[in-house]
Amino acid sequence: QVQLVESGGGLVQAGGSLSVSCTASGRTFSNYHMGWFRQAPGKEREFVAVISRSGDITNYADSVKGRFTISRDNAKNTVYLEMNSLKPEDTAVYYCAADRFQFTTRQYEYDYWGQGTQVTVSS
Numbered sequence: 001q002v003q004l005v006e007s008g009g010g011l012v013q014a015g016g017s018l019s020v021s022c023t024a025s026g027r028t029f030s031n032y033h034m035g036w037f038r039q040a041p042g043k044e045r046e047f048v049a050v051i052s053r054s055g056d057i058t059n060y061a062d063s064v065k066g067r068f069t070i071s072r073d074n075a076k077n078t079v080y081l082e083m084n085s086l087k088p089e090d091t092a093v094y095y096c097a098a099d100r101f102q103f104t105t106r107q108y109e110y111d112y113w114g115q116g117t118q119v120t121v122s123s
Contacts, residue, residue, distance in 0.1 A: 001026045001027070001112070002024055002025070002026045002027045002029075002032065002098050002111070002112040003024065003025045003026045003112075004022050004023070004024050004096050004097070004098060004112055004113065004114035004115075005022065005023050005025075005114055005115070006020060006021070006022045006094065006095065006096055006114045006115065006116060006117040007020065007021055007022075007023070007117060008020040008021050008117060009094060009117030009118045009119045009120075010118075010119070010120070011120045011121075011122065012086055012119075012120070012121055012122070013086075013121070013122050014086060014087055014088055014121055014122065014123050015085060015086065016086050016121075017082070017083060017084045017085075017086065018083050018086060018119060019080060019081065019082045019083065020036075020080070020081050020083070020094050020117055020119065021078050021079070021080050021081075022034070022036075022078065022079045022080075022081075022096030022114055023076070023077055023078045024077045024078070024079075024098065025077065029074055029077040029078075030053055030054070030074040031053060031100060032053060032098040032099060032100055032111075032112075033050060033051065033052055033053055033098070033099045033100075033102065033103045033104070034050065034051050034070075034072060034079040034096060034097070034098055034099075035047065035048075035049065035050040035051075035096065035097045035098075035099065035104075035105075035107075035110060036048040036049045036050075036070060036079075036081045036094060036095070036096055036097075037094070037095045037096075037097060037107055038090075038092035038093065038094045038095065038119075039092055039093050039095070039116075040089075040091060040092040041091075041092075043092075045095070045107060046061065047061050047105040047106075047107065048060070048061055048064055048068065048070075048081070048094070049061065049064065049068055049070035049081060050070070050103060050104065050105060051070045051071065051072050051079060052103050054074075055071065055072045055074070057103065058070050059103075059105065061105075063089075064083075064090075067083065067084050067085045067086075068081060068082065068083050068084070069081070069082040069084075070082075079096055081094065081096075083119070086119075086121045087121060088121045088122070088123045089121075090119065090121050091119060091120050091121050092118075092119060093116040093117065093118050093119075094116060094117050094118075094119050095113055095114055095115075095116045096113075096114045097110035097111075097112060097113045097114070098110065098111055098112040098113075099111055
């Protein structure tokens with residue numbers, strides 16, 4: 001089992017920046033590709049970003065490319081999502097997820113999920 005706990009969400013004005021993090025426990029963190037997903041009110045959960053086990057490969061949704069950066073610190077068992085130039089449409093609950101085998105954007109491939117952290121961007 002892998003336990004994931006997100007933190008760092010909050011309220012920010014449009015154009016601002018915010019970072020969220022996700023700390024893992026229970027298994028060897030560096031064995032897992034890590035993804036960020038989000039779910040806005042009334043919408044389905046969607047892919048945001050993914051980072052490989054070693055951190056050398058990343059992939060982003062088109063909607064966040066150039067504004068968001070995913071990174072990880074395997075020594076701290078933590079994955080980060082730095083969000084810049086935030087827009088009201090970025091408002092959502094942000095979830096991190098861990099995948100043992102697949103470097104993927106497909107959420108059904110992920111094995112473990114955090115409880116989510118709320119990010120609200122005001123206009």
